[in-house]
Amino acid sequence: xxxxxxxxxxxxxxxxxxxxxxxxxxxxxxxxxxxxxxxxxxxxxxxxxxxxxxxxxxxxxxxxxxxxxxxxxxxxxxxxxxxxxxxxxxxxxxxxxxxxxxxxxxxxxxxxxxxxxxxxxxxxxxxxxxxxxxxxxxxxxxxxxxxxxxxxxxxxxxxxxxxxxxxxxxxxxxxxxxxxxxxxxxxxxxxxxxxxxxxxxxxxxxxxxxxxxxxxxxxxxxxxxxxxxxxxxxxxxxxxxxxxxxxxxxxxxxxxxxxxxxxxxxxxxxxxxxxxxxxxxxxxxxxxxxxxxxxxxxxxxxxxxxxxxxxxxxxxxxxxxxxxxxxxxxxxxxxxxxxxxxxxxxxxxxxxxxxxxxxxxxxxxxxxxxxxxxxxx
Amino acid sequence: xxxxxxxxxxxxxxxxxxxxxxxxxxxxxxxxxxxxxxxxxxxxxxxxxxxxxxxxxxxxxxxxxxxxxxxxxxxxxxxxxxxxxxxxxxxxxxxxxxxxxxxxxxxxxxxxxxxxxxxxxxxxxxxxxxxxxxxxxxxxxxxxxxxxxxxxxxxxxxxxxxxxxxxxxxxxxxxxxxxxxxxxxxxxxxxxxxxxxxxxxxxxxxxxxxxxxxxxxxxxxxxxxxxxxxxxxxxxxxxxxxxxxxxxxxxxxxxxxxxxxxxxxxxxxxxxxxxxxxxxxxxxxxxxxxxxxxxxxxxxxxxxxxxxxxxxxxxxxxxxxxxxxxxxxxxxxxxxxxxxxxxxxxxxxxxxxxxxxxxxxxxxxxxxxxxxxxxxxxxxxxxxxx
Numbered sequence: 120x121x122x123x124x125x126x127x128x129x130x131x132x133x134x135x136x137x138x139x140x141x142x143x144x145x146x147x148x149x150x151x152x153x154x155x156x157x158x159x160x161x162x163x164x165x166x167x168x169x170x171x172x173x174x175x176x177x178x179x180x181x182x183x184x185x186x187x188x189x190x191x192x193x194x195x196x197x198x199x200x201x202x203x204x205x206x207x208x209x210x211x212x213x214x215x216x217x218x219x220x221x222x223x224x225x226x227x228x229x230x231x232x233x234x235x236x237x238x239x240x241x242x243x244x245x246x247x248x249x250x251x252x253x254x255x256x257x258x259x260x261x262x263x264x265x266x267x268x269x270x271x272x273x274x275x276x277x278x279x280x281x282x283x284x285x286x287x288x289x290x291x292x293x294x295x296x297x298x299x300x301x302x303x304x305x306x307x308x309x310x311x312x313x314x315x316x317x318x319x320x321x322x323x324x325x326x327x328x329x330x331x332x333x334x335x336x337x338x339x340x341x342x343x344x345x346x347x348x349x350x351x352x353x354x355x356x357x358x359x360x361x362x363x364x365x366x367x368x369x370x371x372x373x374x375x376x377x378x379x380x381x382x383x384x385x386x387x388x389x390x391x392x393x394x395x396x397x398x399x400x401x402x403x404x405x406x407x408x409x410x411x412x413x414x415x416x417x418x419x420x421x422x423x424x425x426x427x428x429x430x431x432x433x434x435x436x437x438x439x440x441x442x443x444x445x446x447x448x449x450x451x452x453x454x455x456x457x458x459x460x461x462x463x464x465x466x467x468x469x470x471x472x473x474x475x476x477x478x479x480x481x482x483x484x485x486x487x488x489x490x491x492x493x494x495x496x
Numbered sequence: 497x498x499x500x501x502x503x504x505x506x507x508x509x510x511x512x513x514x515x516x517x518x519x520x521x522x523x524x525x526x527x528x529x530x531x532x533x534x535x536x537x538x539x540x541x542x543x544x545x546x547x548x549x550x551x552x553x554x555x556x557x558x559x560x561x562x563x564x565x566x567x568x569x570x571x572x573x574x575x576x577x578x579x580x581x582x583x584x585x586x587x588x589x590x591x592x593x594x595x596x597x598x599x600x601x602x603x604x605x606x607x608x609x610x611x612x613x614x615x616x617x618x619x620x621x622x623x624x625x626x627x628x629x630x631x632x633x634x635x636x637x638x639x640x641x642x643x644x645x646x647x648x649x650x651x652x653x654x655x656x657x658x659x660x661x662x663x664x665x666x667x668x669x670x671x672x673x674x675x676x677x678x679x680x681x682x683x684x685x686x687x688x689x690x691x692x693x694x695x696x697x698x699x700x701x702x703x704x705x706x707x708x709x710x711x712x713x714x715x716x717x718x719x720x721x722x723x724x725x726x727x728x729x730x731x732x733x734x735x736x737x738x739x740x741x742x743x744x745x746x747x748x749x750x751x752x753x754x755x756x757x758x759x760x761x762x763x764x765x766x767x768x769x770x771x772x773x774x775x776x777x778x779x780x781x782x783x784x785x786x787x788x789x790x791x792x793x794x795x796x797x798x799x800x801x802x803x804x805x806x807x808x809x810x811x812x813x814x815x816x817x818x819x820x821x822x823x824x825x826x827x828x829x830x831x832x833x834x835x836x837x838x839x840x841x842x843x844x845x846x847x848x849x850x851x852x853x854x855x856x857x858x859x860x861x862x863x864x865x866x867x868x869x870x871x872x873x874x875x876x877x878x879x880x881x882x
Contacts, residue, residue, distance in 0.1 A: 234752055
């Protein structure tokens, strides 16, 4: 199946439609909540939580013996929350730092989960096959009820987000101020963490334990580059997330042997890369362009100053001087001379330049002017 | 014990030691998560190396993968320098992307590559003894033991040679730079050693459990001591202990060896976390409770010192005026009584001479904030022990 076929069939084919809708909704939810994780400097918390969810899935299977998705995800949610609170405990009660706490919980829980998974695999009676889909995710196993659950949870997240918008926002940017205003910061904090855990758990089936954190981070990190407003960032992140989901599914469906998770992550990574380079405000490309522009402006002004200091010594400011004498000092290029002529600061005659009235005035007032420029920009 | 069993345990112990040593420095430098990033992102390097050499134990493959690890570190630092995202986000963006590339490479070439994703995550220690190093027909033992042994030897040599430099650059980068020891060289040296170790251990314990073997022993040791040498020894001890016990747990459960090694490590860490004498959870809770009572005591004594009126010194007044609960008031009163700081007659509390002295000393400390004022009190009170 080619990519074209995929988009041809996406509305008619039941399986494709379900999967696409599922990954799109998941991407949107992750983008939305990921924005908070990224802004709260909890980017890697998602990584730790998603790994910590694994033993929950295995234990839920061991205890109940069923492969009902909802039950397994319930187990994942509980063990993810235990992991989260243990991380907080380690950071608060001991002198171990955040990175150590995250790495510890991530690897220890995951190792325990793997122990349980291999233990389950060796059990004679169990219909255990299929638990490893939680490692890398398999969007193909999504059914309509899973997608309904995702939509429900996403809508709930959005609702809570709208209800507590003010509280979330203020906690995000100034936690101490929030406390002094009398908000229950602990409650808001736990609420937002709970929803982040929830989004991660929902994504396990599609993207898998190992790569889930990227789906949380990447859309938000990309969206951050385009805006400085929280609301637009969240909307953009949701959009990026949804597109990553759809494109990722499309690409992996059109090729053999491609798990959905890694492809979605790579698509999201491409979004990030594009945003890093091309975003107009913060992007590397425009930053470099602005940098060069500034350097050129400075050079121009430096040359003008030099000319001014030469012209000052003459009675007639427009007395022509040889271009050659500029060479003894730094800061003149052919282009900058042309540019200065364009600005009518100087006039050029063959090998001579002469300062105009306007150029003289500009040089005199350069420093007043620059401060003025900066304040208006 | 059979011969392969002994060999597996020796390999596990060597891997544990080789991971614990760089792990200590990573934890102290607050770079624990870099090990996570490296262990994931060496995957594409590993796969490409495998295409070239067709041998998972080839030194070239290990070198290639280790270079990928160092590239990851450089990439993360480059993204951090742009200032576009926070530093943890940079780590979180780089390694999943590289790992995804690795997974896709494996999936697309499933027929050619004798590598599957489970092995990447878990490794397979149980098969390690069967891949033997043969030189002109003589069996010299398992290949992975040789590889890890060499890596461990290099690590130990480097740590002994550069111990002073590592120590200084870890705890005070500024001082080390001014002494002429480049923190940058130390940083990349450590990163290279970690990278090589992760790649070497990868085959045996897999991508994620390598992280556990690096961080958990070091973190547990850090809770028990603040002496670098002791911490190194403790971390090695925890690592080896978990490796050996983990092997037997796996044997008993018939499950993954690396998984059970990590689980044992987790239990060891949990135990230390709860019961560490100074920095453990219980010790901290106890100390906090004690400090709370002592602050209350101090408040109470200052209150008594300030008031001579009888109604201000009545027992019930504590509850009414300072707004303490009954239990708390009783604890504070008992503590003060036990230390002979107050006497109670007719439910009226008054300071003894000792109490008065103590209060004045404490007041002086509060006003001047000089440590020497409280030296003699430190033995009796948690509060002043910092």
